Amino acid sequence: MADADKKRSDKRERILDGALKAFAKKGFYNTKVSEIASEAGVADGTIYLYFKNKDDLLISLFEDRMEWIIDRLKTELSDMEGGAVAKFRHMVTIHCRLAVENPELAEFITVELRQSAKFVKEYENPKFGDYLKILQSLIEEGQQTGAMRDDVDVRLVSRACFGALDEVLLQLTLSQAGPEEVDAKAAQIAGMLVDGLVAK
Amino acid sequence: MADADKKRSDKRERILDGALKAFAKKGFYNTKVSEIASEAGVADGTIYLYFKNKDDLLISLFEDRMEWIIDRLKTELSDMEGGAVAKFRHMVTIHCRLAVENPELAEFITVELRQSAKFVKEYENPKFGDYLKILQSLIEEGQQTGAMRDDVDVRLVSRACFGALDEVLLQLTLSQAGPEEVDAKAAQIAGMLVDGLVAK
Amino acid sequence: MADADKKRSDKRERILDGALKAFAKKGFYNTKVSEIASEAGVADGTIYLYFKNKDDLLISLFEDRMEWIIDRLKTELSDMEGGAVAKFRHMVTIHCRLAVENPELAEFITVELRQSAKFVKEYENPKFGDYLKILQSLIEEGQQTGAMRDDVDVRLVSRACFGALDEVLLQLTLSQAGPEEVDAKAAQIAGMLVDGLVAK
Amino acid sequence: MADADKKRSDKRERILDGALKAFAKKGFYNTKVSEIASEAGVADGTIYLYFKNKDDLLISLFEDRMEWIIDRLKTELSDMEGGAVAKFRHMVTIHCRLAVENPELAEFITVELRQSAKFVKEYENPKFGDYLKILQSLIEEGQQTGAMRDDVDVRLVSRACFGALDEVLLQLTLSQAGPEEVDAKAAQIAGMLVDGLVAK
DNA sequence: GATGAATGAGGGTTCATTCAT
DNA sequence: TATGAATGAACCCTCATTCAT
Incomplete structure (x- = not known):
């Protein structure tokens, strides 16, 4: 249970890290969701399991x-x-x-x-x-x-x-x-x- | 001749005004070229007679x-x-x-x-x-x-x-x-x- | 795996078939990408998963x-x-x-x-x-x-x-x-x- | 009268020459009417005084x-x-x-x-x-x-x-x-x- | 007749989001 | 839960054609 939670929050963190790296380099509007995914090492769709949409990812x-x-x-x-x-x-x-x-x-x-x-x-x-x-x-x-x-x-x-x-x-x-x-x-x-x- | 020049620079100014209004309200990336055109009272294509592209319009x-x-x-x-x-x-x-x-x-x-x-x-x-x-x-x-x-x-x-x-x-x-x-x-x-x- | 490959190549073939039909009927320059897509029974964007652009589709x-x-x-x-x-x-x-x-x-x-x-x-x-x-x-x-x-x-x-x-x-x-x-x-x-x- | 006719047919010929040159180099669909005009040394609009449209120019x-x-x-x-x-x-x-x-x-x-x-x-x-x-x-x-x-x-x-x-x-x-x-x-x-x- | 600035419909392409697997 | 192929709406830009001068 705690393990599952940890895993989940790890992946969330990886996505946030990927987004930070991508946004810093190219800016929000020039960053594709797929770039964030690839930076984070997850599939595009996975991002939407953790965040409502691209805006929500920015805000989070x-x-x-x-x-x-x-x-x-x-x-x-x-x-x-x-x-x-x-x-x-x-x-x-x-x-x-x-x-x-x-x-x-x-x-x-x-x-x-x-x-x-x-x-x-x-x-x-x-x-x-x-x-x-x-x-x-x-x-x-x-x-x-x-x-x-x-x-x-x-x-x-x-x-x-x-x-x-x-x-x-x-x-x-x-x-x-x-x-x-x-x-x-x-x-x-x-x-x-x-x-x-x-x-x- | 001076008339034509004046007219041209008037239109350019109108486009810049429209862009300013639109960018101020919604930001560069959320502004459509067609919105600028309509704000300026010109056709979409007219913008490209005065500016190379949307980026150039921003810079100008x-x-x-x-x-x-x-x-x-x-x-x-x-x-x-x-x-x-x-x-x-x-x-x-x-x-x-x-x-x-x-x-x-x-x-x-x-x-x-x-x-x-x-x-x-x-x-x-x-x-x-x-x-x-x-x-x-x-x-x-x-x-x-x-x-x-x-x-x-x-x-x-x-x-x-x-x-x-x-x-x-x-x-x-x-x-x-x-x-x-x-x-x-x-x-x-x-x-x-x-x-x-x-x-x- | 072989299944996925087959599916992929099936879809590619369907797009090529659609393009062939459309190009034969109206010629390359008079054919819209969206027409090819609809002929092939796929979405417009799908074509760009299999071909770089319209030219590439022709060449392929x-x-x-x-x-x-x-x-x-x-x-x-x-x-x-x-x-x-x-x-x-x-x-x-x-x-x-x-x-x-x-x-x-x-x-x-x-x-x-x-x-x-x-x-x-x-x-x-x-x-x-x-x-x-x-x-x-x-x-x-x-x-x-x-x-x-x-x-x-x-x-x-x-x-x-x-x-x-x-x-x-x-x-x-x-x-x-x-x-x-x-x-x-x-x-x-x-x-x-x-x-x-x-x-x- | 004959002079005017000659002048007219001269300009028509210049446009056809321009079109030939342009079509030979880039093909019909890749040639812009404005390129033909500039090749012919006339204004874009002038072409439409001599030809109904781009297709008509090709046919002519x-x-x-x-x-x-x-x-x-x-x-x-x-x-x-x-x-x-x-x-x-x-x-x-x-x-x-x-x-x-x-x-x-x-x-x-x-x-x-x-x-x-x-x-x-x-x-x-x-x-x-x-x-x-x-x-x-x-x-x-x-x-x-x-x-x-x-x-x-x-x-x-x-x-x-x-x-x-x-x-x-x-x-x-x-x-x-x-x-x-x-x-x-x-x-x-x-x-x-x-x-x-x-x-x- | 001649001009060329202006038009605006149209189309290739992108990309956030979805969903079957 | 995770995937990534598929979607299709959206948008920038082009360019044939028009028309006021």
């Missing part, structure tokens, strides 16, 4: 991978000492490190998040909302502890921060930057967001 | 609209008094105002820029590069005049700024914010990018 | 049917007693009998061989070459045994003979001649080619 | 060129001394010389005569019938004067002869044979048709 992949990212982020942040600003800086680093640790996922997220998700009928993308909420809470925490300015709309600036991170992540991924370079650049971005561009 | 639309945006931006910035920081703040505002002044264009740019352009074979998107260069030069100017910190990589932070602006523009567009709200939010984002999130 | 049909014709011809000729002249006469008869035995194939070959094949990109039509070679060898054999004149270029006259046969086959097919008539006319043509038009 | 081209061929043939034959057999031999030569004298026309006739004409709705191709009649009359004359065997169906053997000539003409054209070679080969073919393949 988002959910699954965002959950993984969020879990990882929460763990790392909760293990951390320090105030909101330090945590914010660390979050920037973790975000950017995806370019090194899982470039395919990075490419998938940065490229597909907006467009595909937008046009896949009525999908709200709750996990992406969760990710934003983490950013928001950090900034709110900073405001409440007096570490961060409170004359800005938290939802607005958190989105702006996400946009900055997302764009930088895309560049880091495409340029295939190494770990040190990624950390260094993450630090610069964090510095800009925290302290601003003006000279002190 | 990018080129055309980015050029318009860049021209407008350059004019406004060159008319301006003040240093690099003031100009930077103004650029943020101009960027955000697109949400009000041309929401369809805003939606098109924010949503299609990354994905479609990425998977349309070998397109380098030079106009987008031009836009980034304006941001870069502003920051470089700020660094040279001592107004901005020079311990950051200009290319990196300019991209981060663009990411922030792009994401905010998308939100402003989708939320159908009014002109005052847009200006207010633009000011906040400019404030964050210039002075940072930390409390002073 | 040539190959397949010419091979069948050649095999049949070789068998009949090798079973035969008699010298090169007798064999040549028999070959003329076999060629003409196609008008009775398989009028669709006769129409297809006589009408499509030149044009379609010529303009289907870079197709060399090797099977047609094989057919010509049989004619050539017969004539060469006749020359070597002294039964046929050797003051003519074998390649040239074999082509001329083929042209004569081809044209006669077309007429016989279109006139829907019966078996006896076909044999009688074949004998006349053989007579002309062997003995010439002059009175003896 | 046949008529026109066959008429030219027939006129030429009749003149040459009527100027000739000698009996039916000599005339027949000469006709073979004249036919083959087309490969040198007008290769485009040769290619057009040999390739398009059967197929295109067959599928262009209900066209009877009367000029081609006229050409065959010349062959027929020669053979009939030969039979009546006792120079040719009369145990063969004239219509049948004339078609066979045409088939042989047509095929040989195609080969000569494609191989770009020179005038001497063409005459030599024509003589061989005439020899075969007149005296037969058997050794004497």
Whole structure:
């Protein structure tokens, strides 16, 4: 029973992996279901035993991978000492490190998040909302502890921060930057967001 | 002769307008060429008198609209008094105002820029590069005049700024914010990018 | 396994049959793929599981049917007693009998061989070459045994003979001649080619 | 008035020339009307002032060129001394010389005569019938004067002869044979048709 | 008469999805 | 459960023909 479940979830995972690889390389609309199947080592029809259709596969992949990212982020942040600003800086680093640790996922997220998700009928993308909420809470925490300015709309600036991170992540991924370079650049971005561009 | 030229460029413009409307609403891959044609009030085949194929239409639309945006931006910035920081703040505002002044264009740019352009074979998107260069030069100017910190990589932070602006523009567009709200939010984002999130 | 193979080759054969019928009736360029599909009793898309495209279907049909014709011809000729002249006469008869035995194939070959094949990109039509070679060898054999004149270029006259046969086959097919008539006319043509038009 | 007529017929001729060139090179179905127009140096629409449609253009081209061929043939034959057999031999030569004298026309006739004409709705191709009649009359004359065997169906053997000539003409054209070679080969073919393949 | 931009029906091909095995 | 052959709706693009200038 547990064996059967495991087997099932293995195959599901293989399909998601195949889809991630394919979507990262060619994009959702340019990827054929049959390519995903062959990447996953299953038959075309098998995909429809695990997912309702191609859209559902995309959405499931988002959910699954965002959950993984969020879990990882929460763990790392909760293990951390320090105030909101330090945590914010660390979050920037973790975000950017995806370019090194899982470039395919990075490419998938940065490229597909907006467009595909937008046009896949009525999908709200709750996990992406969760990710934003983490950013928001950090900034709110900073405001409440007096570490961060409170004359800005938290939802607005958190989105702006996400946009900055997302764009930088895309560049880091495409340029295939190494770990040190990624950390260094993450630090610069964090510095800009925290302290601003003006000279002190 | 001039008449014929005008007519021709009018029709081309109508097709681009139709494509913009259609792409903004449904995305490149979900838009049929026939929908663009009907939106533009021309026959399907007419589109192929002005553009090589659907991809070329997308690329041409990018080129055309980015050029318009860049021209407008350059004019406004060159008319301006003040240093690099003031100009930077103004650029943020101009960027955000697109949400009000041309929401369809805003939606098109924010949503299609990354994905479609990425998977349309070998397109380098030079106009987008031009836009980034304006941001870069502003920051470089700020660094040279001592107004901005020079311990950051200009290319990196300019991209981060663009990411922030792009994401905010998308939100402003989708939320159908009014002109005052847009200006207010633009000011906040400019404030964050210039002075940072930390409390002073 | 053998079952699946059989099924597959059955369906391929059904498509070729449908194509033959359709091409014979309306010609290659006036036949829609969907007509072939409906003639074959398969879906449009199925055709593309067995053939690369419409051109490939045409070429495959040539190959397949010419091979069948050649095999049949070789068998009949090798079973035969008699010298090169007798064999040549028999070959003329076999060629003409196609008008009775398989009028669709006769129409297809006589009408499509030149044009379609010529303009289907870079197709060399090797099977047609094989057919010509049989004619050539017969004539060469006749020359070597002294039964046929050797003051003519074998390649040239074999082509001329083929042209004569081809044209006669077309007429016989279109006139829907019966078996006896076909044999009688074949004998006349053989007579002309062997003995010439002059009175003896 | 006569001037206007001349001008009109000049343009018509230019279009026919363009069509001949285009059809010879790419075949009827692969030739676009616009290609013919550009070859002829006229606008696309102009073609429809002179011909009902593309089919009509093809048919008119046949008529026109066959008429030219027939006129030429009749003149040459009527100027000739000698009996039916000599005339027949000469006709073979004249036919083959087309490969040198007008290769485009040769290619057009040999390739398009059967197929295109067959599928262009209900066209009877009367000029081609006229050409065959010349062959027929020669053979009939030969039979009546006792120079040719009369145990063969004239219509049948004339078609066979045409088939042989047509095929040989195609080969000569494609191989770009020179005038001497063409005459030599024509003589061989005439020899075969007149005296037969058997050794004497 | 001549033009050539515009038309739009038509067709080859793709590919997400189904279902018999 | 897994397969993969079969399906057929959908869509991009072509090109013969028209017609306003």
